[in-house]
Amino acid sequence: MTADTTGGPGGGGMTGGTTGAAGGMYGGVIGFEAVTVTYEDAAAPVLRDFSLAVEEGELCLVAGRTGVGKSTVLGAINGLVPHFTGGRLAGRVTVAGLDTRTAPPRELAHVVGVVGQDPLAGFVTDTVEDELAYTMEQLAVPPAAMRKRVEETLDLLGIAELRRRPLRTLSGGQQQRVAIGAALTAHPAVLVLDEPTSALDPTAAEDVLAAITRLVHDLGTTVVIAEHRLERVVQYADRLVLLTGSGAAVSGPPAEVLVDSPVAPPVVELGRLAGWSPLPLSVRDARRRAAPLRSTLADAVPAEPVPVPARSDPTGGPVLTARAVVVRYGPVLAVREVDLDLPAGEVVALMGRNGSGKSSLLWALQGTGTRHSGSVSVGGVDPAQVPPHRARGHVGLVPQTPSDLLYLDTVGAECAQADLESEAVPGHCRALLDQLVPDVPDDHHPRDLSEGQRLALVLAIQLAAAPAVVLLDEPTRGLDYPGKARLRQLVRALAAEGRAVVLATHDVEFAAAAADRVVVMAEGEVIADGRTADVLVASPAFAPQVAKVLAPQPWLTVDQVAQALTGVRA
Amino acid sequence: MSRLPRALHPGAWWLWALGLATAASRTTNPLLLALIIAVAGLVVASRRGDAPWAFAFKFYLWAGLVVALSRVLFRVLFGGGDTGHVILWLPEIPLPGSFAGIHLLGPVSAEYLLAGLYDGLRLAAMLICVGAANALADPKRMLKAVPGALYEVGTAVVVALSVAPQLVESVLRVRRARRLRGGRQRGLRALRGIAMPVLVDALDRSLALAAAMDSRGYGRGTGATRPVRLATGTLLVAGLLGICVGVYGLLDGTSPGWLGLPMLLLGLLVAGFGLPLAGRRVRRSVYRPDPWRLTETLVAASGLLPAAVLVLTARVDPGNLYPALDPLGWPGLPLGATLAVLVALLPAWLAPPPVSVLSPARAVAA
Numbered sequence: 001m002t003a004d005t006t007g008g009p010g011g012g013g014m015t016g017g018t019t020g021a022a023g024g025m026y027g028g029v030i031g032f033e034a035v036t037v038t039y040e041d042a043a044a045p046v047l048r049d050f051s052l053a054v055e056e057g058e059l060c061l062v063a064g065r066t067g068v069g070k071s072t073v074l075g076a077i078n079g080l081v082p083h084f085t086g087g088r089l090a091g092r093v094t095v096a097g098l099d100t101r102t103a104p105p106r107e108l109a110h111v112v113g114v115v116g117q118d119p120l121a122g123f124v125t126d127t128v129e130d131e132l133a134y135t136m137e138q139l140a141v142p143p144a145a146m147r148k149r150v151e152e153t154l155d156l157l158g159i160a161e162l163r164r165r166p167l168r169t170l171s172g173g174q175q176q177r178v179a180i181g182a183a184l185t186a187h188p189a190v191l192v193l194d195e196p197t198s199a200l201d202p203t204a205a206e207d208v209l210a211a212i213t214r215l216v217h218d219l220g221t222t223v224v225i226a227e228h229r230l231e232r233v234v235q236y237a238d239r240l241v242l243l244t245g246s247g248a249a250v251s252g253p254p255a256e257v258l259v260d261s262p263v264a265p266p267v268v269e270l271g272r273l274a275g276w277s278p279l280p281l282s283v284r285d286a287r288r289r290a291a292p293l294r295s296t297l298a299d300a301v302p303a304e305p306v307p308v309p310a311r312s313d314p315t316g317g318p319v320l321t322a323r324a325v326v327v328r329y330g331p332v333l334a335v336r337e338v339d340l341d342l343p344a345g346e347v348v349a350l351m352g353r354n355g356s357g358k359s360s361l362l363w364a365l366q367g368t369g370t371r372h373s374g375s376v377s378v379g380g381v382d383p384a385q386v387p388p389h390r391a392r393g394h395v396g397l398v399p400q401t402p403s404d405l406l407y408l409d410t411v412g413a414e415c416a417q418a419d420l421e422s423e424a425v426p427g428h429c430r431a432l433l434d435q436l437v438p439d440v441p442d443d444h445h446p447r448d449l450s451e452g453q454r455l456a457l458v459l460a461i462q463l464a465a466a467p468a469v470v471l472l473d474e475p476t477r478g479l480d481y482p483g484k485a486r487l488r489q490l491v492r493a494l495a496a497e498g499r500a501v502v503l504a505t506h507d508v509e510f511a512a513a514a515a516d517r518v519v520v521m522a523e524g525e526v527i528a529d530g531r532t533a534d535v536l537v538a539s540p541a542f543a544p545q546v547a548k549v550l551a552p553q554p555w556l557t558v559d560q561v562a563q564a565l566t567g568v569r570a
Numbered sequence: 571m572s573r574l575p576r577a578l579h580p581g582a583w584w585l586w587a588l589g590l591a592t593a594a595s596r597t598t599n600p601l602l603l604a605l606i607i608a609v610a611g612l613v614v615a616s617r618r619g620d621a622p623w624a625f626a627f628k629f630y631l632w633a634g635l636v637v638a639l640s641r642v643l644f645r646v647l648f649g650g651g652d653t654g655h656v657i658l659w660l661p662e663i664p665l666p667g668s669f670a671g672i673h674l675l676g677p678v679s680a681e682y683l684l685a686g687l688y689d690g691l692r693l694a695a696m697l698i699c700v701g702a703a704n705a706l707a708d709p710k711r712m713l714k715a716v717p718g719a720l721y722e723v724g725t726a727v728v729v730a731l732s733v734a735p736q737l738v739e740s741v742l743r744v745r746r747a748r749r750l751r752g753g754r755q756r757g758l759r760a761l762r763g764i765a766m767p768v769l770v771d772a773l774d775r776s777l778a779l780a781a782a783m784d785s786r787g788y789g790r791g792t793g794a795t796r797p798v799r800l801a802t803g804t805l806l807v808a809g810l811l812g813i814c815v816g817v818y819g820l821l822d823g824t825s826p827g828w829l830g831l832p833m834l835l836l837g838l839l840v841a842g843f844g845l846p847l848a849g850r851r852v853r854r855s856v857y858r859p860d861p862w863r864l865t866e867t868l869v870a871a872s873g874l875l876p877a878a879v880l881v882l883t884a885r886v887d888p889g890n891l892y893p894a895l896d897p898l899g900w901p902g903l904p905l906g907a908t909l910a911v912l913v914a915l916l917p918a919w920l921a922p923p924p925v926s927v928l929s930p931a932r933a934v935a936a
Contacts, residue, residue, distance in 0.1 A: 084781050109787030121775050122782030124729070126710065133857030138787030140853045147858065164927045166622065168735075182786070368749045389752030397750050404747035407766035421752040447770065461751065 028053035029189055029222050030060075030077055035091035036247075037072050037081060046072045048247025050091075056189070057220040059213070059236055061227065061254065063263055064243030065480045066450050070226040073243070074192050077224060078112035079105045096189045110139050113183025115193045119175040120167070128154075128170075128178050129163050135186040146185075153181045157211050172354050173204025177211055184215070191215065193225045197232055198477060201353040201506045202541050205232055212236075228480050231265035231509060231545055234258070235282035255279045263481045266509055267545040269558040273565070286549040293561075294550055300564040302533065302555050304516075319344045319500045320365065320395070320469045325374035327360045327524075334360035336524040337374065342469060342500035347491055349515035349532070350504040351542055357524040358504040359400065362471045365502075366397040378469060389421065389465075396462035397471040398455065403446070405458050411449070412442035414457060422465040433460035436490055451478035452486065459490075469500045476507045488514040512536055512544040512556040532556065575923045577619070580707030582866035586873030587703030588817070590914050593876040593907075594695035595821045596884040597891040598688040601903050602911065603695045606876075607634070609915045610695075610702040617917065618705050619924035630701025634694030641690025646678055654681035655898060681895040688893075696821065714856060721854065725788070729779065736775065740768045790853070798847070805844025812837020820881075869917045879910035 032052040038045040046069040054060045062070050075081035079100035082089045093100045096111045105112075113135075116122045125131045132153055136146045154160040157177045162170060167178065176196055183191055193212070197205035213236050215221045227233045234240065240254040242261050250257050255278040258268045267286050271279040274293050280286035318341035327335035335357045342348060350358050363369025365376055367383030368391065376382055383391040399405070408414045415429040422429075433440060436456040446454060455475055462470070472491075476484055484507070491514050494501050505511055511518060511532065518535040520528040520542065528535050533554045537547045546555050555561055587610070594606050611631075618624040646660070662676040713724035744767045748760075783789075816834025819825045883906060884891050893901035 078785055080781055080785060084784055105781075105784045106787050106790045109785065109790065112785070114782070114785040116778060116782060118778065121778035124725070124779070124783055124786070124788075130857065135786040137854050137857055138790055140855045143855055143857065143859065146855065150857070164925070166927075186787075363746075366750065368746060388749040392750060392752055399747050399750065401743070401747075403770070404744045404767050405751050407763045418751070465752075 028058075029056045029096055030054040030224065031092075031094045032073075032076070033092045033094075035076065035089060035093060037069070037076065037087060037089050039085070039087035042087075045247050047076075047243075047249075050247070050249055052241060052249070052251055054190075054222060054224065054239065056222055057216065058238045059216045059223045059225065060239045060241060061225055061230075061233055061237035062241045062243065063227065063230060063234075063261070064249075065245060065263060066228075066452065066478070066483060068243040068245045069247070070243060071194060073241070074114075074194050074224060074226055076100065077190065077192050078108045078114055079103060080114075106138075109135055109188075110186050111189050113186060113188035113191045115176070115179045115183050115191070115196055117195045117198060119172075119179035122179060123167050123175075123182075126166055126168070127163075128159065128165055128167060131167060131178055131182045132185050134182060139186055141186075149185045149187070153185050156184070156214070157181045158207075171204065173200050173207050176200065176204075176208050180208070180211060184221075188221070190222045190224065193223065195227055196225065198228065202508060203353060209233065209236065228263075228478070229265075229507070229509075230263060231267065234265055234268070235285075237281075254281055265545065266558050267549060270546055270549060270561065273558060273562055283545055283548045286545075290549050294553060296568060297550065297553060297555070297561065297564055300568060302553075302560045303563050318342055320376065320378045322365060322376045323374055325361065325364050325376065326372040327357070327364050327370055328372045329360075329370075334524055335364060338521075338524075338526055340365070340519070340526070342502065344468070344498045344500055345495050346517060347495045347501045347503065347515045349511035349518045350502055350521065351506070351508075351511060351518060352521035352527075354506075356521045358521055359473055360524075361521070362397060362473055362502065362504055365469070366395045366471060367391040368397070392462065392467060393422070393465045394467055395469040395471065396465060396467035398458050398462055398473065398475065400473045400477070402455050402458035405461065406446040406454070409445060410442060411440055411444050411446060411457060414446060414461065415442075418461040418464045424464050424466075429460050429464040432463050433457060436460055437486070450483075452483040455479075455487070456490075463494075467499070469502070470494055471502045471504075473504045474506070475503060476505055476510050484510050508536065508542050508544050509557075511542075512547070513559070518542075573922055575925045577711070577860065577925055578617075578707070578869060578921050579860040579862050579866045580709075580712040581860075581862070582869045583707040584703045584712065585870035586914065586917060587699045587706075589870070589873030589875070589877040590702075590911075591696045591699035592820055593880040593911060593914075594692060594699060596877075596880040597907070598692050599891055599893050599901050599904070599907075600688055600691055601901055602891070602907055603688075603691045605908065605911050606695050606914075607698050609911060610699050612915060613918045613921075614702045614705050616919075617921050617924060619927060621708065621927045623708060624705050627701050627705035630698050630704070633701075634698045637697060638687065638690035638694045641693070642683060642686045645682060645686035647674060648672070654679040654896065656680075657683070680898060684895055684898075711860065714859070733772070733776075737768070737772060740771045744768050744771075802844050802847045805840055805847065809837050809839075809841025809844050812840055820877075865920060865922065868920050872913050872916045872920070875913050876907075876910040880907055883907055 030053070032050055035047055035050045036045050037047045050073070052073075062073050064070055072081055075085060076089065076093050077095060077100075079093070081087065083100075083104045095108060098108060098111060100108070123131055124134050129150060132150045133146055136149065141149070154163055157180060159174065159177050159181065162174060162178070167175065170178065180191070180193070180196070196212070197208055200208065209232060212223060212225070216223055216236070225233060225237075234254050237254050239251060240257040242250045242257050242263075244250065258264050258279055258281075259272075264272070267283060268279050268281065270286060274289075276286075276289050280289060320340070320342040322338065322340040324337045324339065325335055326333070326337055338361060340361075350361070352358055360369060364371040365383075367376065367386070368388060371384055376384065378394040381394055383394045386394075406414055408417060411433075412430070415433060416426065418424075418429040419426050430442075433456060436459060437453055440449065440453050440457065446457060449457065459470075459472075475487060479487060488510065491501055491503065495516075503511070503515065515532050517530065518528070518532050519526055520535060520539075528539075533556055536542050536544060536556060537551065537554045543551075544556055546557055546561065550561070590606055590610060594603060597603065614627050618627065646658070656677045656679045658678040660675040660678065663674040665672045665674065713727060741764065744764050747767075748763050812833055814837070816830060816832075816837050819829030819833055820831065880891065883904070890902050890904035891907065
């Protein structure tokens with residue numbers, strides 16, 4: 001690729017680029033010109049001949065399935081790709097007139113601010129104020145200016161109360177806002193965010209997104225953001241860059257690009273179904289058009305998201321019974337006298353904000369986590385009273401970071417080890433894995449698998465012990481829409497086999513589609529427990545998009561609406 | 571002098587504490603040592619903040635107690651105190667073979683025990699003085715005050731300090747997760763099951779941190795030639811070594827005189843050449859640097875004064891600083907040294923009240 005023949009943007013003295021005929025095309029603050037990125041040992045390039053111009057003040061959303069190169073696009077903007085990651089970048093990337101070929105990331109720190117997926121991993125100092133000042137210190141900003149900018153940024157992001165707090169004591173949403181603030185204090189022209197809300201509950205995600213849109217609207221900052229959960233961001237985006245997976249990309253206004261996108265938020269899918277054009281991007285857009293649809297659906301009754309399973313079987317009592325479970329860490333009460341019954345064949349979504357006790361409850365139910373008082377019984381056995389290898393035969397838990405369970409070199413070795421641990425016939429775990437996701441090669445390293453494949457591997461390892469209860473902690477993290485659809489089928493299949501399944505999740509759309517019952521926790525207590533439709537439709541924070549559009553009618557998912565519409569039309 | 575709540579320059583607290591520690595090193599008088607510990611404790615109680623490190627002081631107190639008691643215990647264990655007033659008759663156990671000549675237990679005299687206690691008390695007092703500095707000044711803010719030349723070393727230390735708790739967290743998480751898989755292996759195989767995910771996790775984190783630091787401008791524009799780098803490096807290391815040896819010489823009263831103050835001054839001089847040279851290539855600024863005002867000077871001086879008085883007294887008239895145990899008697903309290911140590915109590919009023927970490931506008935109630 002001979003990128004030098006095409007021109008760069010006019011501004012900036014450092015590029016030395018000649019303004020060619022195509023120069024006008026790339027007038028944006030960020031310019032990708034015919035960029036091809038190939039990582040070492042990779043068979044094919046991640047990006048192929050990728051061109052993009054992002055105008056000043058735009059909010060640009062980068063979307064696509066897992067592994068299509070979203071992080072590569074983001075990393076290339078400030079030169080982390082290829083200066084830090086290695087690999088080969090052909091073509092040219094310019095930011096505010098600087099060429100990333102000659103300027104390594106540190107020399108672009110005053111132009112590009114970067115916020116990573118896990119804010120805690122990127123913190124260099126240990127208190128909020130010091131973190132906000134860090135980049136400015138590197139840029140040798142005079143102390144008086146630094147002081148002023150830190151104060152302004154604290155106010156802009158609403159974190160003034162936290163200024164002296166140690167970073168580790170902040171909640172996830174607060175940490176993410178501090179990370180954004182730390183990038184902002186250097187007054188960069190471009191802010192790059194890689195999945196800023198993936199670990200956050202809906203309310204914290206709203207806070208972070210509100211801060212980001214404020215930057216775009218009030219300060220004119222150019223923002224590039226990658227996000228799996230389009231439903232959270234797409235309504236704010238001016239441009240959607242959809243990476244198709246073949247190394248190419250489609251770029252344009254979101255409503256146009258989403259017409260035939262493989263990844264789309266529920267509100268867009270509803271729009272496609274109802275034939276609305278242009279497609280609605282927000283609940284508000286959709287609701288204003290939905291009156292005819294609502295009257296069409298007025299007499300229809302939403303089907304259960306899934307056929308009512310074995311729980312109607314009168315002989316099957318609850319598989320797991322928990323009474324007055326209390327979990328306490330020092331002075332902190334994580335779970336406060338929770339009662340829970342899990343019938344066979346039912347999928348329960350456990351929801352609630354970060355720190356509401358979801359994970360603590362799951363670990364206590366499994367028997368490995370602490371439980372101060374109360375009782376748990378799975379078929380008459382308390383999983384906390386039997387040794388760990390027996391407990392996992394009753395209750396299987398897939399933790400929030402599934403990779404914690406993996407330690408061998410290949411998928412095959414992990415499966416064989418799981419058979420040994422569960423005293424199952426050799427090949428049992430491998431067969432389970434093939435049922436969950438086919439085509440995971442035996443000789444691959446578990447670290448090289450995609451998020452979805454790794455989750456399936458850990459799930460297969462846990463299922464090898466044939467537990468009657470399966471607990472999944474935040475299973476949708478890092479999964480794209482097709483990945484979530486697959487997980488939903490998988491969870492339903494587990495329930496159909498007569499297991500009880502609990503999903504702790506922030507993902508309301510996933511819960512709406514996959515769960516029969518929703519339990520909401522707050523401050524360690526169960527504050528709502530009921531059928532998915534009853535709990536979710538009424539909740540302002542936890543209602544899925546379809547429910548918000550079609551309220552007061554109790555629809556939860558696009559599939560339900562589609563099913564009803566075929567009924568009405570037939 | 572301003573009485574507004576603010577954080578005192580960490581260097582002032584460290585000078586104050588090291589001065590007090592030096593004073594403690596020059597005496598075995600239990601009354602004087604107890605006074606020094608009391609002074610350190612009082613100042614900490616009245617001027618520490620509500621940040622996590624401020625509560626580490628009690629661990630130093632415990633450590634001091636352990637040091638003093640173990641000194642006494644060792645004396646009893648290895649015996650040998652049969653001269654003077656024997657207060658404890660224990661059976662003597664001679665060690666066989668290659669340890670011949672050493673015997674355990676045996677008679678214990680009051681003089682012998684007291685000498686051990688005084689010596690232990692001296693170590694404990696020095697330890698508690700250092701603990702007081704740690705409780706009063708954020709150890710990481712101290713790194714902020716180091717000259718630009720040492721900035722990179724400082725960053726490495728800060729990162730390393732934050733890695734340790736993360737590693738512990740990671741080990742706990744993975745150990746818990748291992749039990750989800752049954753985890754019946756023992757020994758090396760079990761170790762692998764924990765070590766692999768933890769190491770992978772640590773590696774991922776350090777890569778993420780390195781990428782973040784690079785993106786945020788760490789190491790910008792440090793284009794220095796090789797000879798310059800070599801020269802500054804040599805000067806800095808030599809200077810710092812000199813300072814360390816000098817401080818050691820000052821604290822250890824038994825080391826030859828040239829190891830103390832002269833070495834310290836020489837180290838400062840060498841580092842003084844190296845620091846500006848190295849600092850020239852670091853272009854960065856410091857956010858809210860701690861100012862050095864009159865209060866800082868006074869606090870530092872109030873700690874250095876007892877050091878000077880006791881070092882001089884030890885040289886001129888050591889009598890009451892090292893109370894004689896033969897004949898056995900109640901140690902006297904030397905007036906000059908006592909007054910000097912009491913001066914170190916002044917920062918409890920001189921120093922401005924610290925600022926609360928949790929609600930920045932308020933001072934921490936003393």
